[in-house]
Amino acid sequence: MSKPRRTTDPLYRDATAPIDDRVNDLISRMTLEQKVSQLYNSAKPTETAKGSGACWGWGKRYLTPGAEPVCLCWTTAVEELGIPAYEWWNECLHGCSSSWTATVFPQAIGMAASWNVDLLHRVAVAISDEARAKHHENLRSGAIEPHTGLTYWSPVINIFRDPRWGRGQETYGEDPYLTGRLGVAFVRGLQGDHPRYLKTVATPKHLAVHSGPEKLRHIFDARVSERDLRETYLPAFETCIKEGQAASAMPTYNMVNGESCSASKTLLTGILREEWGFGGYVVSDCDSIKNVHQFHGVAETPVEAAALALQTGCDLNCGTTYRALTEALGKGLISERDIDQALRRTLTGRFRLGMFDPPEMVPYAQIPASVIDSQEHRELAREVARQAIVLLKNEDSLLPLSRTLRSIAVIGPNADSVDALLGNYNGSPSSVVTVLEGIKRAVSPGTEVVHAAGCDLGADALTPDSLDHFNRAVAVATQADIAVLVLGLSTALEGEENQAWDSRIGDDRSRLDLPGVQADLLKAVHATGTPVVVVLMTGSAVAVNWADQHVPAILNAWYGGEEGGSAVADVLFGDYSPAGRLPVTFYKSVDQLPPFTDYSMANRTYRYFKGEPLYPFGYGLSYTEFRYSDLTVTPPQAQAGDDITVGVTVQNVGGRAGDEVVQLYVADAAASHPVPIRSLQGFGRIHLNVGEQTMVQFVLTPRQMSLVDDLGRRVIEPGEFIVTVGGGQPDALGTEEGRNLLTGSFKLTGKVISVK
Numbered sequence: 001m002s003k004p005r006r007t008t009d010p011l012y013r014d015a016t017a018p019i020d021d022r023v024n025d026l027i028s029r030m031t032l033e034q035k036v037s038q039l040y041n042s043a044k045p046t047e048t049a050k051g052s053g054a055c056w057g058w059g060k061r062y063l064t065p066g067a068e069p070v071c072l073c074w075t076t077a078v079e080e081l082g083i084p085a086y087e088w089w090n091e092c093l094h095g096c097s098s099s100w101t102a103t104v105f106p107q108a109i110g111m112a113a114s115w116n117v118d119l120l121h122r123v124a125v126a127i128s129d130e131a132r133a134k135h136h137e138n139l140r141s142g143a144i145e146p147h148t149g150l151t152y153w154s155p156v157i158n159i160f161r162d163p164r165w166g167r168g169q170e171t172y173g174e175d176p177y178l179t180g181r182l183g184v185a186f187v188r189g190l191q192g193d194h195p196r197y198l199k200t201v202a203t204p205k206h207l208a209v210h211s212g213p214e215k216l217r218h219i220f221d222a223r224v225s226e227r228d229l230r231e232t233y234l235p236a237f238e239t240c241i242k243e244g245q246a247a248s249a250m251p252t253y254n255m256v257n258g259e260s261c262s263a264s265k266t267l268l269t270g271i272l273r274e275e276w277g278f279g280g281y282v283v284s285d286c287d288s289i290k291n292v293h294q295f296h297g298v299a300e301t302p303v304e305a306a307a308l309a310l311q312t313g314c315d316l317n318c319g320t321t322y323r324a325l326t327e328a329l330g331k332g333l334i335s336e337r338d339i340d341q342a343l344r345r346t347l348t349g350r351f352r353l354g355m356f357d358p359p360e361m362v363p364y365a366q367i368p369a370s371v372i373d374s375q376e377h378r379e380l381a382r383e384v385a386r387q388a389i390v391l392l393k394n395e396d397s398l399l400p401l402s403r404t405l406r407s408i409a410v411i412g413p414n415a416d417s418v419d420a421l422l423g424n425y426n427g428s429p430s431s432v433v434t435v436l437e438g439i440k441r442a443v444s445p446g447t448e449v450v451h452a453a454g455c456d457l458g459a460d461a462l463t464p465d466s467l468d469h470f471n472r473a474v475a476v477a478t479q480a481d482i483a484v485l486v487l488g489l490s491t492a493l494e495g496e497e498n499q500a501w502d503s504r505i506g507d508d509r510s511r512l513d514l515p516g517v518q519a520d521l522l523k524a525v526h527a528t529g530t531p532v533v534v535v536l537m538t539g540s541a542v543a544v545n546w547a548d549q550h551v552p553a554i555l556n557a558w559y560g561g562e563e564g565g566s567a568v569a570d571v572l573f574g575d576y577s578p579a580g581r582l583p584v585t586f587y588k589s590v591d592q593l594p595p596f597t598d599y600s601m602a603n604r605t606y607r608y609f610k611g612e613p614l615y616p617f618g619y620g621l622s623y624t625e626f627r628y629s630d631l632t633v634t635p636p637q638a639q640a641g642d643d644i645t646v647g648v649t650v651q652n653v654g655g656r657a658g659d660e661v662v663q664l665y666v667a668d669a670a671a672s673h674p675v676p677i678r679s680l681q682g683f684g685r686i687h688l689n690v691g692e693q694t695m696v697q698f699v700l701t702p703r704q705m706s707l708v709d710d711l712g713r714r715v716i717e718p719g720e721f722i723v724t725v726g727g728g729q730p731d732a733l734g735t736e737e738g739r740n741l742l743t744g745s746f747k748l749t750g751k752v753i754s755v756k
Contacts, residue, residue, distance in 0.1 A: 013082070015357040019196075022356070023347045026081065027340055032326065034078045035339050038346065039315065040322035041074055041088070086350070088283060089318060090147050092127045092154045092190070092200075093170055093425040094561065098147035102130050102427030103377040103562065106385050108156060109539050110558030112172035112583040113620075114387035115661045116685045117185045124189020126380055128200045129371045132364045150353045151201040152190060153250060153283070154425075157183045157236040158210050160540075160584055161604050164596055165212035166494040166508045169423055169539025169559065173583025174605040174617060176232055177680045180239035187244035192364065198247060198352045199364045204240040206252035206285060207267055209233045213596055214497040214508050218288075219295045221255040222599045226712030227674065229256075232601050238276055247280040247349055251314065253288045260292045263305065268313035281315040281345035289314065289321040307333035315342035373430045378563060385560040385567030387659070387685075390580035391621040395552040398531060400574025400623060401482060407448040409480035410436050411473045411525060412487045412535075413457040413518065420457075420490040420537040423559035431562065435486045435535060438565030442573050452476045454525075458493055459517040470521060477525040477532075484572070485525060487518050488537040490559075512543035512590050519546065526550055535568055541586040543614060556580075577623040577658035579685065581728075586615035606729060607676035618663050618680070618728045624654030626688070628726055630695075631742040640716040640750040644700040648725045648742060650686065651693035660727060661685050662696045668707060669745075670719030675707050678730065698725075705748065706755045714755050718748045 011017055012026035027035070077085040091097035094105040105111065105123050114120075131150060138148040157179050160168040172179040183204060192199030209222040209229065224233065240246050249272060251261035259266055262284045272278045292298055292305035299305040306321050307328040328334045354362035371377065391399070401408075414420040416436040422429075433441075440449050454473030455466060462470055477483040493515070495506040513519065523546070526532050533553040536542055537560070547554055555578070557568050570576040585606050587593065592611045594603055601608050606617035630649040638644060646664055664682030668675045682698035700723075706716045724730040726741030 012356065015361055019348060019351045023344055023351055026347060027343055029081060030078065032329070032336065032339070034081070035343050036322065036325045037076050037078070038083070039075075039325065039339070039342055040317040040320055082356075087146060087149045088151050088316060089286070090131070090149050090152045091425045092131060092152045093156060094123075094423065095127055095427045096130050096134065096147075097425045097427050099428055100134065100145075100147070101373050101430055102134075103127075103373045103381055104422055104426050104429045105381050106388050106561040106564065107169050107423030107539055107559035108171060109160070109169045109173065109583060110388035110560060111384055112178065112182055113390055113556075113558060113580040114384060114685070115178070115581050115583075115683055116387055117181050119384060119387060120182050121185040121189040122380060123384060124186045126377050128190045128192065129367050130373070130377070131200050132367045133369045133371050136359065136365050136367070137369045150198075150355075151203070151248065151349065153203045153205060154190070155183055155186045155202070155204060156206070157204050157240060158206055159232055159236070159605075161211050161232075161599075161601065162593060162596055163512055163541040163584065163587065164509045164590070164593075165540070166214050166506055167496050168211065168584070169494065170425065174585065175583065175607070175680050176235040178583060178683065179236040183236050183240045184244040187240050187246045191245070191247060194363060196352075197354045197362055197364065198349070201247045201349055201353065202244070203248040203250050203283065204237055204246050205250035207249055207261060207272065208237055208252070209256045209599060210252035210254060210261075212508050216597070217253045217497060218291050219254075220597070221258060223257060224599045227708045227710070228599070228601045230708045230712055230714065231676070234271070241272070241276045241278050247352065249278065249280065249282050250285055251282065251288070253285055253291060255296050260296045260298050262288045262314050263292050263298065263309040263312050265312045273313055279345075281342070281349055282313055283316040284309065284314050284318050286318040289317050289319055303328045303331065304333065310334055310338055310342055315345045381561050382563035382566050382570075385557070385564045386570050386576045388558055388560065388580050389567060389571050389578045390556040390582055390619075391571075391578040391623075392554040392556055392615055392619075393548060393552070394621055398553045399533065399572065401533070401572050403442060403447065403573045404444045405447055405481040407450065407480045408439060408443065409476045409483040409530070410439055410449060410451045410486065411454050411477060411483055412485045412521070413453050413455055414488055414490065414537040415451060415453065415484075415486035417457070417490065417537070419492065420488065421560050421562065421564040422491075423539060424491045424495050429562035433563055433565035435484075435557075435565040435568045438567070438569035439484065439572065441566070442569035442575075450476050450480065454521045455517040457490055457518075458515050460515060462517055462520070466517075470517070470524070473521060474524045474528060477530050478528045480530055482533065483525050483528075483530045484533045484535060485522055486535045486537060487514055487522065488542060489539065490537070491539075494539055508596070509540070510590075512541060512587060514542060514544065522547060522551070533572065541584050543586070543588055543590075545588055545614060548614060556582075574623065577656055579620065579622055579659035579661060581618050581620040581661045581663075582615055583617070585609060585613045585617045588612070588614045607679055610677075616729050620661070620728075622654070622658050622660070624652055624656045624658040624690075626660045626727060626740065627651045627653045628740040628742050631725060631744050633723060633744040633746045635746070637747045637749060640718055640748045640753050641702050641755075643702070644705070644746050645697060646682070646700065646723055646725060646744070647695055647697045649693055649695050650688065652688035652690055655690065657687070657689045659685055659687050663726060663728060664698045665724045665729060666700065666704065667722040668705070668719065669722050670717070671707055672717060673707055673709050678724070702755050715752050716748065716755055717752050718750055720745055720747050
């Protein structure tokens with residue numbers, strides 16, 4: 001219980017008073033200078049920030065050539081009012097991200113491959129437990145360390161429209177519905193379910209049309225139709241804001257249809273605030289408000305840029321452009337009411353986190369530091385990594401392998417690579433299990449495991465110095481009973497815009513196939529006659545056409561996190577039956593794609609792509625077999641605006657227990673406007689023992705049967721709709737044989753109606 005407020009104490013210190021009243025009271029006591037100081041990051045010399053994580057990542061800036069770097073991570077303290085200095089910037093894409101110890105879960109794209117909403121929620125709960133524990137440990141120690149705040153700039157819910165985008169690994173894939181469902185689960189897990197306090201603040205980003213090219217992100221103007229905006233780029237954000245109740249949001253660096261996203265009246269005022277009813281705060285991406293005047297030309301000076309961004313709804317500036325707000329006020333470009341509104345939103349977030357209340361009143365303040373990278377969280381990381389693995393090919397049931405083989409050759413640049421497990425925006429786990437180590441731990445004592453890297457990850461050609469390593473790998477494969485080739489990518493080859501502060505980070509990709517020497521190594525090992533299993537470590541689609549034609553077994557393990565190697569071994573040796581599904585299309589060639597800078601969705605993603613993929617969205621095999629039967633669509637005819645219920649029976653008819661991902665696709669067969677070829681509108685991951693069966697049911701809401709007309713309005717038209725239920729897409733690889741897709745239909749009658 002908190003102590004009763006003394007009559008001489010200000011209202012904002014009363015922890016029992018309504019938060020809105022406390023925030024208003026605090027603002028009323030602040031000077032203009034104090035107010036503005038809370039809306040931007042003050043430059044802070046790195047040497048004054050304690051801890052090895054100081055200025056991690058984007059926070060490090062060199063403001064003038066040759067000067068000492070400074071952090072752009074902090075708002076200053078207002079000591080006379082008891083407002084402490086605060087760092088708003090923290091990341092938790094797949095675990096708390098900084099140099100301090102934290103559980104590292106599989107990269108976001110890998111978690112999406114699990115197609116498991118409940119699992120994503122459990123991950124987010126674990127991450128927010130660790131965030132709270134570290135935050136309060138930091139407060140108790142009296143230290144001021146970077147990246148120990150409670151406002152997190154995750155999840156990334158941009159649509160992965162093009163596999164060349166280096167940051168696609170941070171997303172949940174190419175589908176708006178899948179992204180939205182996973183995003184809501186993650187947001188809720190981060191923010192908790194307490195009626196008064198937020199556990200942490202979730203910040204879905206980057207609103208809203210953003211997916212490369214990285215090198216152009218500060219200057220690019222993404223031109224999109226109202227239909228693509230409403231059908232593809234906005235739905236996941238809308239779901240996370242309206243259903244997930246995210247307390248914050250972040251716009252992207254680039255422009256959309258001529259407006260800077262950090263100062264967009266369309267996105268931030270019209271859609272986010274007015275249409276969706278968003279009441280939280282908007283934080284800019286770092287230095288993005290500079291783009292408004294430096295690159296976008298929609299403002300001429302920093303003063304005008306700051307005024308425009310503030311008035312359109314960007315409340316908090318990661319950067320220093322908002323220093324100009326005082327001058328903007330003096331010139332009449334903004335009012336003090338505009339400043340108060342932004343401050344009210346940001347302070348409300350801090351009050352809802354309990355930052356101005358006694359710790360004993362905040363239940364999350366009691367989470368112990370022992371949860372950080374705990375055994376329980378490591379086990380969860382392993383489970384997520386197992387559920388993420390997609391079995392792409394298993395000819396003649398080569399997998400699972402016997403753990404009593406005489407010898408196993410583990411080959412490839414990612415076989416013993418930590419970087420290929422951690423992805424980007426990662427924390428620092430207390431230990432990491434590589435694929436090589438996972439295999440060594442899994443085999444019987446009599447099995448010899450021999451390792452040879454064979455080549456460097458990104459090598460395009462063999463050199464005299466590297467030839468010996470290549471030849472040794474081939475020789476090792478020749479002597480083995482099985483060769484496990486661990487190939488693919490890492491953040492050295494794909495990632496965020498390449499920054500001078502970290503040369504390990506890649507950028508966008510220009511091609512989809514394996515780097516040259518990796519492809520040569522694969523062919524040379526295959527030529528030995530030793531059976532080959534390919535394990536891909538990647539954050540995006542890789543065009544392994546040759547492997548698909550010649551290699552009997554292929555797994556995609558993504559960037560599997562700290563227990564990724566254990567998970568790969570679990571699948572290789574049959575301790576776990578793989579059931580991951582692709583959250584992106586694997587194309588055969590970059591030639592199948594439109595230009596990277598073209599943001600039209602025509603011929604992009606499974607919803608609009610008219611070519612033949614290597615592996616389709618939603619695809620993945622299993623060690624067991626499932627049968628679908630008894631499809632029901634109820635009612636078969638309904639009024640536009642009614643719900644439709646789709647049910648199906650799924651039975652495990654194979655020889656071992658396993659998971660199945662049941663997928664529901666809907667196609668509008670009579671649309672008067674352009675619509676997707678088909679759209680995922682329901683999914684569920686279920687576990688069935690041998691012989692077990694269950695009924696799976698989906699409810700299609702009116703919005704899921706709607707389309708976007710030429711004016712950007714979402715409407716439902718009468719007509720016929722085709723539904724398909726099974727373990728993958730209709731007319732997609734492997735779906736007709738072994739996936740047992742069932743197809744039905746329903747009709748809507750009545751008149752065209754609008755839906756929200």
